[in-house]
Amino acid sequence: MKYFEGIRGAVTKPDDSDDGLIRSVTRSFDVLFAVAESERPLSVVSLSKILGLPRPTIHRILNTLVASGVVARVDSDKTYVVTPKLALTTAANASTAALGDIVMPYLHRLVAISEETASLHIRAGDLRVCVAEVEGSRGIRWVRGPGWSAPIWSGAVGRLLLAGVPDEERNEILSRNELRAIASNTVVDVPELCSLIETVRADGWSSSQSETVDGAAATAAPVSDANGKTIGVLSLYASADRLPHMISLVDELQQAATEVSENWAMMSPSAAANSQTHDLQKAI
Numbered sequence: 001m002k003y004f005e006g007i008r009g010a011v012t013k014p015d016d017s018d019d020g021l022i023r024s025v026t027r028s029f030d031v032l033f034a035v036a037e038s039e040r041p042l043s044v045v046s047l048s049k050i051l052g053l054p055r056p057t058i059h060r061i062l063n064t065l066v067a068s069g070v071v072a073r074v075d076s077d078k079t080y081v082v083t084p085k086l087a088l089t090t091a092a093n094a095s096t097a098a099l100g101d102i103v104m105p106y107l108h109r110l111v112a113i114s115e116e117t118a119s120l121h122i123r124a125g126d127l128r129v130c131v132a133e134v135e136g137s138r139g140i141r142w143v144r145g146p147g148w149s150a151p152i153w154s155g156a157v158g159r160l161l162l163a164g165v166p167d168e169e170r171n172e173i174l175s176r177n178e179l180r181a182i183a184s185n186t187v188v189d190v191p192e193l194c195s196l197i198e199t200v201r202a203d204g205w206s207s208s209q210s211e212t213v214d215g216a217a218a219t220a221a222p223v224s225d226a227n228g229k230t231i232g233v234l235s236l237y238a239s240a241d242r243l244p245h246m247i248s249l250v251d252e253l254q255q256a257a258t259e260v261s262e263n264w265a266m267m268s269p270s271a272a273a274n275s276q277t278h279d280l281q282k283a284i
Helices: 023-037 044-051 055-068 091-114 155-163 167-175 190-203 240-247 250-265 269-273 277-283
Strands: 071-074 079-082 117-124 127-134 149-151 206-209 216-224 230-239
Touching (some): 023 044, 023 055, 044 055, 055 071, 055 079, 091 127, 091 230, 127 155, 149 155, 155 190, 155 206, 155 216, 206 240, 216 240
Antiparallel strands (some): 117 127, 117 230, 206 216, 216 230
16 A cells, blocks of 8 residues: 555564563564555455564454554454544645544534434445444433444445446446355355446445344435545445334435535635545555
């Protein structure tokens, strides 16, 4: 990943001299940057070979990084990738962080209207990652939290993110991933998935039930930049029996997504010009 190139060398020293460094911290950075710099998700075995560290050590560090939300585990093949959480706090990605700031009032509005959990997701490589969320107000509610991730080809959110990229790029994403069911209704047939993607591209919204988590449902609408490029997806998330209720509020969800898009487009020209959202999405 180009964003992190050259950083690891400044963190790790080649010897074990008593230089005041906390070895557990430097090893954690080694693992983090190794994952970030890789063009493909890495396994514990691969990281152990790359870094020369014992597998149990790599595994403990990865568990800590996953718990911190800066690394995500790809359950289908037990590999690891970085999430945008760390990058979102850096000056180089201030415009991406600004999207999170813009969306928060709209997430609160959607919760007030629907009583369900509302969230913003973006693409991170071949993952869809939650970067902002407001919990629903109902007594029983479903939550995921910032940093939660799933394969980009899964669920309502994933379909809209894939609908927002050129067909050639979409096909490349699908061809390099083994589509496995992660819930009872996960769509794993490529022609069927492509057909659904075309449908949601035309409709401007999407819904799913038990596709990423059994018993959960979602509706989603895309957020676009001034050029019409999808930069994120707003979503309502609840138990499956609440799907008809969420579908009845699709107009409100689409309106919120439209207003977020308009607010993003009205950012100062310099902020818009410096936006690295799409580069971050493809690089991670």
